[in-house]
Amino acid sequence: xxxxxxxxxxxxxxxxxxxxxxxxxxxxxxxxxxxxxxxxxxxxxxxxxxxxxxxxxxxxxxxxxxxxxxxxxxxxxxxxxxxxxxxxxxxxxxxxxxxxxxxxxxxxxxxxxxxxxxxxxxxxxxxxxxxxxxxxxxxxxxxxxxxxxxxxxxxxxxxxxxxxxxxxxxxxxxxxxxxxxxxxxxxxxxxxxxxxxxxxxxxxxxxxxxxxxxxxxxxxxxxxxxxxxxxxxxxxxxxxxxxxxxxxxxxxxxxxxxxxxxxxxxxxxxxxxxxxxxxxxxxxxxxxxxxxxxxxxxxxxxxxxxxxxxxxxxxxxxxxxxxxxxxxxxxxxxxxxxxxxxxxxxxxxxxxxxxxxxxxxxxxxxxxxxxxxxxxxxxxxxxxxxxxxxxxxxxxxxxxxxxxxxxxxxxxxxxxxxxxxxxxxxxxxxxxxxxxxxxxxxxxxxxxxxxxxxxxxxxxxxxxxxxxxxxxxxxxxxxxxxxxxxxxxxxxxxxxxxxxxxxxxxxxxxxxxxxxxxxxxxxxxxxxxxxxxxxxxxxxxxxxxxxxxxxxxxxxxxxxxxxxxxxxxxxxxxxxxxxxxxxxxxxxxxxxxxxxxxxxxxxxxxxxxxxxxxxxxxxxxxxxxxxxxxxxxx
Amino acid sequence: xxxxxxxxxxxxxxxxxxxxxxxxxxxxxxxxxxxxxxxxxxxxxxxxxxxxxxxxxxxxxxxxxxxxxxxxxxxxxxxxxxxxx
Numbered sequence: 001x002x003x004x005x006x007x008x009x010x011x012x013x014x015x016x017x018x019x020x021x022x023x024x025x026x027x028x029x030x031x032x033x034x035x036x037x038x039x040x041x042x043x044x045x046x047x048x049x050x051x052x053x054x055x056x057x058x059x060x061x062x063x064x065x066x067x068x069x070x071x072x073x074x075x076x077x078x079x080x081x082x083x084x085x086x087x088x089x090x091x092x093x094x095x096x097x098x099x100x101x102x103x104x105x106x107x108x109x110x111x112x113x114x115x116x117x118x119x120x121x122x123x124x125x126x127x128x129x130x131x132x133x134x135x136x137x138x139x140x141x142x143x144x145x146x147x148x149x150x151x152x153x154x155x156x157x158x159x160x161x162x163x164x165x166x167x168x169x170x171x172x173x174x175x176x177x178x179x180x181x182x183x184x185x186x187x188x189x190x191x192x193x194x195x196x197x198x199x200x201x202x203x204x205x206x207x208x209x210x211x212x213x214x215x216x217x218x219x220x221x222x223x224x225x226x227x228x229x230x231x232x233x234x235x236x237x238x239x240x241x242x243x244x245x246x247x248x249x250x251x252x253x254x255x256x257x258x259x260x261x262x263x264x265x266x267x268x269x270x271x272x273x274x275x276x277x278x279x280x281x282x283x284x285x286x287x288x289x290x291x292x293x294x295x296x297x298x299x300x301x302x303x304x305x306x307x308x309x310x311x312x313x314x315x316x317x318x319x320x321x322x323x324x325x326x327x328x329x330x331x332x333x334x335x336x337x338x339x340x341x342x343x344x345x346x347x348x349x350x351x352x353x354x355x356x357x358x359x360x361x362x363x364x365x366x367x368x369x370x371x372x373x374x375x376x377x378x379x380x381x382x383x384x385x386x387x388x389x390x391x392x393x394x395x396x397x398x399x400x401x402x403x404x405x406x407x408x409x410x411x412x413x414x415x416x417x418x419x420x421x422x423x424x425x426x427x428x429x430x431x432x433x434x435x436x437x438x439x440x441x442x443x444x445x446x447x448x449x450x451x452x453x454x455x456x457x458x459x460x461x462x463x464x465x466x467x468x469x470x471x472x473x474x475x476x477x478x479x480x481x482x483x484x485x486x487x488x489x490x491x492x493x494x495x496x497x498x499x500x501x502x503x504x505x506x507x508x509x510x511x512x513x514x515x516x517x518x519x520x521x522x523x524x525x526x527x528x529x530x531x532x533x534x535x536x537x538x539x540x541x542x543x544x545x546x547x548x549x550x551x552x553x554x555x556x557x558x559x560x561x562x563x564x565x566x567x568x569x570x571x572x573x574x575x576x577x578x579x580x581x582x583x584x585x586x587x588x589x590x591x592x593x594x595x596x597x598x599x600x601x602x603x604x605x606x607x608x609x610x611x612x613x614x615x616x617x618x619x620x621x622x623x624x625x626x627x628x629x630x631x632x633x634x
Numbered sequence: 635x636x637x638x639x640x641x642x643x644x645x646x647x648x649x650x651x652x653x654x655x656x657x658x659x660x661x662x663x664x665x666x667x668x669x670x671x672x673x674x675x676x677x678x679x680x681x682x683x684x685x686x687x688x689x690x691x692x693x694x695x696x697x698x699x700x701x702x703x704x705x706x707x708x709x710x711x712x713x714x715x716x717x718x719x
Contacts, residue, residue, distance in 0.1 A: 013650070043650060043682040050653040077674055236693045240677060247681045 002227060002252035005401040005417035007392070009038035012047070020051055028055050029063065034396065036088040042078075042247045045254065049081030052088065063093040066261065069120035069169070070096060071104035073131035074242040082254030090258045090267060102131065108162050116167060121494070122261060123169045124218065125159070128244050129176040129199050132156065136193050138183075145192040145201070153205040160215050170264060170494045172257075173210070175203045175221040177244060179233045214495055216260055216423060220245070223256060226416075255418070263421040265492055266482030269399055270373050272315055272420075273364065275382035276326035276333055276355070280345070281305050282407070286332055296342020304407040309344040311411045316349055319429030320420050321371060321436065323352040325363045325380065330355045351436040360387055361394040371436075372548040374484060374584060379419045383407075424474040428522040435549060438519035445518075456625040459516040461553060464629040465562050468502040468509040468526075475523045476511060479545055484584040486525075486546035486556075488577060488591070493543075506531050508539065508566050512559055514550050514626075524550045525559055529567065532576070539567050541577035551587070557622035560595050564619050574616055576600075580609045596620060635713055637661075640706045647682045651675060661703030689713060 009015065012035065019031035032052055040048065068083070070076055080096050087094040097118040099107045104125060107115040115123075133152045136145060160171045180195035182188050189197050203221050210217035224232035227249070234246035245253055262268060277284045281295035282305060294302045295309075316322050322345070326333055333355035337347040347353070352370050354363040360382075368375045376397040382388055388400045401417050403410055422429075442459065449455035468476050473495060481492050493501075502509050508529040514521045524547040532538040541563070546555060567575055577592055593599070596619060597612035635643075645659045652670050665671045671679075680696055683689070683705070689712040699705050 041685055043647065043678070043685065046678060047650050047653070054653070078678065236691070236696065237677070237681075239693050240680075240696055241673070243677070247678070248685065 002231065002249055003039055003255055004404070005413050006037065006039040007388075007402040009035070009040065009044070012038070012040070012044055016047060016051055020055065025055060026061060029060055033063075033088045033091065036085050037392070037396070039402075040085065040251055042082075042250050045081045045085045045251055048085045048088075052084060060093050063088075063091050064265070065093045065095065066122065066265075067095045067097070067118065067120045068261075069099060069115055069118060069123045070126060071099040071107060071115070071123060072126040073102045073104070073128050074126075074244050075101075076126055076245075078243060078247050079126075079245060079250050079253055082250035083257050084254075086251070086254035086258040089255075090262045092258060092261065092265075105159060108159055108167070111166065120167065120169050122172060123163050123167065124172040124174065124257065125156075126174045126245075127176070129179075129202065132176075133198060133202060135195075136198070138191070138193050140193040142192040145198060149198065149201050149205060152202060153209065156206075157209060157213055160209075160213055164496050168494070168496055168500075170496065171215040172218050172260065173206055173215050174218040175206050177224055177229070177233055178203070178221055179229065179238075179244070216264065218256060218260055220253065220256065223252065224249075227252070259418045259421040260423070263423050264481070264494075266478065268421050269320075269379045269419040270377035271321040271323055271351075271367070271371060271379070272312060272414075273323045273325045273367060273378050273380045274312065275380075275384070275387070276324060276328060276336070278383045279305075279381060279403075279410075280309060281336070281343070285336055286328055290336065290340055293336070293340070295340065301407060302342065304410070306342070306344060308407075308410050308414075311414065313345060313349065315420060317430070318420070318422070318425065319432040321351045321373075321432070322349050323367050323371070323378075324350050324355060325360055325367060325382075326355045327357055327360070328355040359390075361391055364391065364395060364398060372485070372551070379414075379417075381410075381414065424478055426475045426478060428475055428478075431520070431522060435519060435521060439549065441518045442516070453625070456554060459518070459553070459625070461514060461516045461626045462629050463555065463558050463626045464513040464515075465510055465559070468498070468511055472511050472523060473498060473502075476526050479523065479547060480526055480543060483545040483547065484582070485548050485587050486544075486551065487582075487585055488544045488588065489542065489580045490582050490585065491543050501528050501530070508563070508570065510559070510563060510566065512555065512562075514553065514555055521547070521550055525555060527559065527563055529563065529575070531570075531572075537571060537573040539570070539572045539575050541575060544577070554622075554624040554626060556591065556595070558624045558626040558628075561622055561624075562628075564614075564616055564621075568616055572616060575614045577612045577614075578609050579612060595622070635710070637706050637710060640709050641702070643686065644679075644683065644702060644705070647686060648679060651678055651682060659702045661701060661706060663702040664700065683709065687713065 015035050019028060019035060022028040022031055032048060035048055076098060080098060083096065084094045097120060099115055107113045133148055136148060163169055163171050176199050178196055178199040180199055182196060183194055184191055188194050191197060206217055209215060232246055232249045237243040237246055274280055281293045282301050283293035285293055295305045296302045312322055334347055336343055337345060352367040354367055364378060364380060368378060375395055379399045380391050381401060383403055391398055392400050399419055401413050404413055445458055446455050449458055477495050477498055501507050510527040511523055512525040513523050526545050527541060528543040529539045529541050532540055577597065579592055581589065592612040597614045600611035600613050603610050641659055645657060648659060649655050649657050652675060657668060665676060680691060684691065687709065689709065691708060695708050
């Protein structure tokens with residue numbers, strides 16, 4: 001089974017039957033989504049997908065609808081149920097258009113094609129190597145092979161650009177499965193025209209292109225190298241029906257597709273919560289003491305636990321937040337990180353540390369609250385099946401990998417699950433760990449300050465603002481799609497859409513960076529403001545997001561000062577804004593009122609959105625403790 | 635497994651696959667006798683049988699099966715090889 005981090009289903013057939021018997025459409029969908037949290041084989045994905053289709057309903061609150069076009073050069077029908085059910089697991093409702101085989105060029109180039117009518121948000125190109133590169137004689141020179149690979153890569157780049165420009169879709173290119181049988185042996189990769197070598201070369205080009213052309217790469221070649229090519233490619237199925245991706249790998253494929261799309265939508269997890277006893281080390285610290293627990297070099301089991309610590313540390317370097325959730329005495333648990341010479345992780349690596357005798361579900365809630373992130377951003381790693389079951393039941397939004405019995409496989413299991421999938425590695429990611437430490441220092445300043453004003457002025461905050469630049473785009477995209485709390489409309493955008501906003505001189509785009517004496521928080525707020533087509537002197541704030549790390553620092557006040565000045569300079573008379581309440585953005589329910597906006601009418605019956613307006617001539621500039629940084633002129 | 639047990643397993647699998655509990659397979663049943671059992675669902679059925687019973691049909695088998703009985707016979711033979719080996 002290829003989605004091995006999920007728990008095995010006990011009686012799938014009965015579960016499905018029970019779900020389908022539920023009358024309420026929303027509740028039924030929730031039950032089906034719960035079934036998708038189990039390890040499903042190929043047949044089960046089809047059954048679940050059938051059930052999903054039978055119980056189709058127009059609205060599915062809590063699930064994000066998404067239009068995906070799958071363009072291919074061989075059979076892909078068997079992949080659709082797997083994508084839709086994996087989507088369910090990630091609370092995405094896929095509407096999929098499968099283009100006719102081998103017609104991907106025409107479909108993209110012809111504005112009258114069904115693909116254009118479908119208007120996908122995402123186009124996934126699932127192609128076989130022989131459709132893109134003509135076969136070459138084995139005697140072909142390195143230059144000839146280079147030319148063929150370059151031409152194929154150039155051809156693909158053209159298709160991507162057409163798709164991005166004319167359809168405004170995000171493009172995902174799937175890497176090519178290397179199914180060529182070796183001809184030469186160990187030196188296969190030395191011969192330029194060896195078939196396996198050519199596939200590897202083209203895949204290398206795709207990896208580069210994913211960085212340069214801003215497409216997303218679905219690297220099934222890497223996945224197949226990990227799982228074994230026979231898991232991914234079944235010669236009988238290929239001969240039987242031109243099925244390149246083996247049906248047994250469809251569930252894994254569906255998961256890879258959805259985690260990539262999820263990352264683009266900001267759904268990846270943010271925090272790894274670790275149990276201690278028998279997870280980070282072997283033994284029980286409270287019983288066995290520092291000398292009794294097994295961790296570190298010299299013991300196979302100790303090294304396996306150390307490998308998990310090392311992996312966690314690397315995740316932290318990547319920007320993932322680490323936390324502890326353990327049933328222990330706090331002082332005893334902390335002593336391991338301070339006093340055990342072999343333990344790699346340090347107490348300061350953890351942004352939250354819950355070691356007590358309280359129920360773990362309670363502790364996870366407290367951790368999410370302390371870090372100011374959603375419970376659905378947590379991954380909970382615990383060797384104890386009972387604790388895992390308890391969390392899955394009481395907090396189904398928390399991801400809980402089904403750790404294998406052997407500690408040797410813990411890291412592999414967490415890595416395979418792909419919880420922390422990312423499409424960018426920004427400066428903010430690299431600094432995040434340090435930012436949580438700086439936050440702790442800020443908190444201690446808050447503790448000693450006599451008043452809020454004294455605290456804020458003591459921070460010596462400096463704000464820097466300006467329109468989006470191309471360098472900012474990855475972070476702008478990440479922030480706008482990841483932020484749930486301070487997000488006025490929870491409107492998500494693709495990179496292409498954001499570049500369009502920035503390129504249109506009529507629009508105002510603003511990004512804000514905040515630094516203080518404890519450190520640089522980086523780019524933490526973004527605003528998109530567009531002129532109203534009917535009333536060009538009225539500008540609409542279509543999106544405004546702010547990182548939760550800088551709440552309560554008056555940045556919203558200073559940002560509005562900047563927005564008003566910029567709008568006035570453009571000849572605006574008023575700013576208008578929508579506030580769309582969600583489950584997560586209650587923190588800003590009074591944002592516009594507090595900034596001096598007036599409410600326009602009452603919300604409609606079936607739409608909780610409120611409309612706000614600010615006549616710029618009435619605006620009272622907000623007083624803040626933030627100093628503006630004067631831009632350098634060089 | 636007896637032929638009847640294999641047949642029952644097949645019936646269950648095809649019911650799951652086509653979401654149709656009215657299906658009853660016999661040895662003489664052909665694909666054309668079952669609504670919606672198209673070539674795509676034939677591949678799916680073969681994949682499901684292989685996964686459920688831990689066997690692998692040859693490409694010559696999957697191309698030549700005419701009736702459900704043919705699949706039962708080959709399945710029995712593969713299962714017996716398995717236990718003999």
